[in-house]
Amino acid sequence: MPTPPTPAALTARLKPLRQRVRDAGHDAVLVINPVDTRYLTGFVGDDSWTLVPVKGTKVYVLSDARFDEQIAREAPHVNAVMRKRSLVDELKMLRDRLKLSRVAVQKGSLTVDRFDAIKKGLGARAVAAWDDGLITQRAVKDAGEVKLITKAGKIQQAAFRELRDFIEPGQTESEVAAFLEYRMRCLGADGVSFPSIVAADANAALPHAIPGKTKIKKNGLVLIDWGAKFKGYCSDMTRVIFTGKGPSKEMRKVYQVVLDAQLAGIDACRPGVRLREVDAAARKVIVDAGYGDRFGHGLGHGIGLDIHEDPRLSHLADAQAVLEPGQVVTVEPGVYLPGVGGVRIEDDVLITGRGHRVLTDLPKAIESATI
Amino acid sequence: MPTPPTPAALTARLKPLRQRVRDAGHDAVLVINPVDTRYLTGFVGDDSWTLVPVKGTKVYVLSDARFDEQIAREAPHVNAVMRKRSLVDELKMLRDRLKLSRVAVQKGSLTVDRFDAIKKGLGARAVAAWDDGLITQRAVKDAGEVKLITKAGKIQQAAFRELRDFIEPGQTESEVAAFLEYRMRCLGADGVSFPSIVAADANAALPHAIPGKTKIKKNGLVLIDWGAKFKGYCSDMTRVIFTGKGPSKEMRKVYQVVLDAQLAGIDACRPGVRLREVDAAARKVIVDAGYGDRFGHGLGHGIGLDIHEDPRLSHLADAQAVLEPGQVVTVEPGVYLPGVGGVRIEDDVLITGRGHRVLTDLPKAIESATI
Numbered sequence: 001m002p003t004p005p006t007p008a009a010l011t012a013r014l015k016p017l018r019q020r021v022r023d024a025g026h027d028a029v030l031v032i033n034p035v036d037t038r039y040l041t042g043f044v045g046d047d048s049w050t051l052v053p054v055k056g057t058k059v060y061v062l063s064d065a066r067f068d069e070q071i072a073r074e075a076p077h078v079n080a081v082m083r084k085r086s087l088v089d090e091l092k093m094l095r096d097r098l099k100l101s102r103v104a105v106q107k108g109s110l111t112v113d114r115f116d117a118i119k120k121g122l123g124a125r126a127v128a129a130w131d132d133g134l135i136t137q138r139a140v141k142d143a144g145e146v147k148l149i150t151k152a153g154k155i156q157q158a159a160f161r162e163l164r165d166f167i168e169p170g171q172t173e174s175e176v177a178a179f180l181e182y183r184m185r186c187l188g189a190d191g192v193s194f195p196s197i198v199a200a201d202a203n204a205a206l207p208h209a210i211p212g213k214t215k216i217k218k219n220g221l222v223l224i225d226w227g228a229k230f231k232g233y234c235s236d237m238t239r240v241i242f243t244g245k246g247p248s249k250e251m252r253k254v255y256q257v258v259l260d261a262q263l264a265g266i267d268a269c270r271p272g273v274r275l276r277e278v279d280a281a282a283r284k285v286i287v288d289a290g291y292g293d294r295f296g297h298g299l300g301h302g303i304g305l306d307i308h309e310d311p312r313l314s315h316l317a318d319a320q321a322v323l324e325p326g327q328v329v330t331v332e333p334g335v336y337l338p339g340v341g342g343v344r345i346e347d348d349v350l351i352t353g354r355g356h357r358v359l360t361d362l363p364k365a366i367e368s369a370t371i
Numbered sequence: 372m373p374t375p376p377t378p379a380a381l382t383a384r385l386k387p388l389r390q391r392v393r394d395a396g397h398d399a400v401l402v403i404n405p406v407d408t409r410y411l412t413g414f415v416g417d418d419s420w421t422l423v424p425v426k427g428t429k430v431y432v433l434s435d436a437r438f439d440e441q442i443a444r445e446a447p448h449v450n451a452v453m454r455k456r457s458l459v460d461e462l463k464m465l466r467d468r469l470k471l472s473r474v475a476v477q478k479g480s481l482t483v484d485r486f487d488a489i490k491k492g493l494g495a496r497a498v499a500a501w502d503d504g505l506i507t508q509r510a511v512k513d514a515g516e517v518k519l520i521t522k523a524g525k526i527q528q529a530a531f532r533e534l535r536d537f538i539e540p541g542q543t544e545s546e547v548a549a550f551l552e553y554r555m556r557c558l559g560a561d562g563v564s565f566p567s568i569v570a571a572d573a574n575a576a577l578p579h580a581i582p583g584k585t586k587i588k589k590n591g592l593v594l595i596d597w598g599a600k601f602k603g604y605c606s607d608m609t610r611v612i613f614t615g616k617g618p619s620k621e622m623r624k625v626y627q628v629v630l631d632a633q634l635a636g637i638d639a640c641r642p643g644v645r646l647r648e649v650d651a652a653a654r655k656v657i658v659d660a661g662y663g664d665r666f667g668h669g670l671g672h673g674i675g676l677d678i679h680e681d682p683r684l685s686h687l688a689d690a691q692a693v694l695e696p697g698q699v700v701t702v703e704p705g706v707y708l709p710g711v712g713g714v715r716i717e718d719d720v721l722i723t724g725r726g727h728r729v730l731t732d733l734p735k736a737i738e739s740a741t742i
Contacts, residue, residue, distance in 0.1 A: 044581065045579060064667065064668070065667025065668065066578040066579060066667055066668045067578075067579065068667070069576055069577050069707075069709050070577045070579060070580070073577075086687075107482070107483045107484045108482055108483075108484050109482060110482060110483045111478070111479055111480060111481055111482055111483075112478045112479075112481045112482075112483060112486055112500040113478045113479050113500070113502065115483055129483040129484075131484065174556060174557075174559070175556075175557060177556065178553050178556030178557050179553070181552065181553070181556065181562075182549050182550070182552065182553035182556075185545060185546075185548065185549030185552065185553075186545075186546060186549050188545070190566070190581070191552075191563075191566055192562075195561070195562055205440055206440050206441045206444075207437040207438075208416060208437060208438065208441060209441070210415065210561070296435065296436025296437055296439070297435070297436065297437045316457075336440075338440050
């Protein structure tokens with residue numbers, strides 16, 4: 001089986017994009033976000049732009065000599081243009097050659113100064129900053145993408161199982177993070193999907209703690225939020241480990257509240273449910289337990305080629321937005337007690353035609369959290 | 372000694388920025404690039420904006436509850452605003468409270484759709500997309516920054532020395548990358564400064580190869596381009612290793628050409644020299660040896676909080692742009708032979724008051740490349 005994206009998958013991704021470009025009255029779209037270029041062509045590089053004309057089936061990648069051979073390997077079907085002048089000048093030449101009168105440029109990735117440069121090169125009326133809809137399109141994964149996310153999850157879980165044997169009091173947060181990332185690499189990951197969080201005791205009260213020299217205590221708590229990337233696709237999980245005598249009475253309570261909240265959040269995941277409702281289902285458990293003001297972030301987010309994608313499970317989400325089949329989201333409530341510690345539990349959930357499937361399955365009952 | 376940035380360093384960084392804002396006739400600048408926020412405040416987080424008013428000494432970070440405790444730790448001197456509504460709404464309230472009539476927003480980081488949202492919230496005439504000059508300012512490092520880059524370099528070099536004992540034929544590129552990254556972490560790195568390149572034989576002809584399952588041969592070549600990040604600062608090096616009998620006659624020649632080119636490039640580094648001239652000094656060696664069309668990228672780039680910063684040593688650089696004291700650049704010529712292999716040699720170079728100082732010192736004579 002060829003590695004995704006297969007030619008058929010790429011064709012299926014380009015089709016709705018071309019349709020949107022056509023519907024908006026443009027002749028082509030210029031893709032400047034490298035992750036979108038990967039999604040649409042398979043080419044994994046930066047400093048390159050992808051031009052997708054509405055007419056025909058051709059796709060053009062404007063790149064440079066560094067990526068010449070790489071494009072030939074990763075995206076043999078595209079028309080590669082190895083630039084000899086600025087990207088804007090090459091774009092202008094290509095535009096003239098293809099006789100495109102109006103090129104749309106990705107509004108969400110286009111910076112104001114780059115837009116100015118493109119307008120200057122092509123003429124202000126020949127370009128338009130445009131919402132390409134790829135964020136929404138990419139939120140729904142095809143079968144190949146779900147496989148890759150699942151595989152990333154398997155890698156990160158296998159590494160965590162090894163970590164449970166490795167970890168012991170006296171090690172620093174950094175050492176633990178280093179081991180985990182090393183094992184993910186050895187198990188086949190491209191690398192991490194984001195910088196790992198390994199936070200001991202009071203550091204776990206920082207949702208985005210950076211691993212440092214703090215040591216794991218004999219009777220301590222370690223929050224680990226980590227993820228693998230596999231062929232570009234991200235997985236993302238959080239588990240908490242208690243060492244020695246296990247959790248304090250307070251932390252035992254907090255852990256159970258967060259776990260109950262997470263299960264309630266997962267349970268709420270199904271097509272058609274409002275994003276806000278999923279957040280609310282988990283949040284209610286935490287609020288009812290009296291920790292509402294200790295859960296200061298949204299419930300979860302989409303994952304894919306980026307670690308943070310749509311949809312966002314949050315009380316700030318668009319009131320009408322709902323989950324759709326094919327979306328993959330994290331469900332990760334947390335309770336943080338400044339100066340004491342924190343608990344967050346996170347799994348990755350695929351929305352299916354009728355409900356959901358949890359893609360990650362490391363044990364999370366409190367007994368399994370104590371080593 | 373406190374970890375940089377010290378309060379004095381932060382004050383010194385804010386001063387020229389405030390001056391530029393004032394000179395441009397704005398009341399404040401909104402910093403939306405998280406790396407710039409780190410540079411100006413010490414706070415390491417995302418989804419946050421920093422507002423620097425011209426008047427007074429206060430700096431405001433608009434963030435959310437996830438980063439509440441982290442900001443208090445990392446940037447105790449800033450005024451943190453934990454938002455309860457959208458970033459734009461919080462910005463509007465702060466703008467009203469501080470009576471700012473014109474807020475400049477970082478043009479190079481501002482996307483067109485975000486700019487639209489800010490204009491909608493604050494009024495189109497109350498905001499301006501503006502070139503803040505931080506790219507140029509950040510290119511010149513202060514003493515604290517040079518220390519951190521130097522330390523990152525020491526870490527990556529120590530890990531490479533361990534790698535030389537570890538590496539052997541039969542290992543995959545991924546395994547080698549995993550080991551190298553693991554050791555950098557254990558030696559104190561925050562993580563990698565970019566995804567490591569470990570490219571065996573023909574893969575080394577791709578300047579941006581991604582480590583995969585290709586195995587190191589008994590009589591082979593491995594190109595390794597890797598870097599450590601230390602307290603946010605990046606180092607970046609490339610070395611080539613030959614296994615077994617050592618390089619073929621052709622590769623021996625290529626190696627020597629690239630090394631001579633690199634030394635010529637380093638030699639050209641001094642304040643006041645044109646960026647193009649530095650590139651040309653190295654390129655001439657490669658062109659004269661008949662490999663001009665096999666060196667398809669620029670000679671090097673600045674490093675700092677980002678792995679790619681100004682200045683760019685390239686034949687495409689602004690014809691008048693020159694090197695300045697305090698800049699730190701990579702010097703990394705390469706020759707790539709499709710289907711055969713490639714050689715790139717890279718070190719990090721600080722521009723001093725009178726010339727330069729090479730910050731990295733792993734051996735690079737061809738004898739030392741053979742293991």
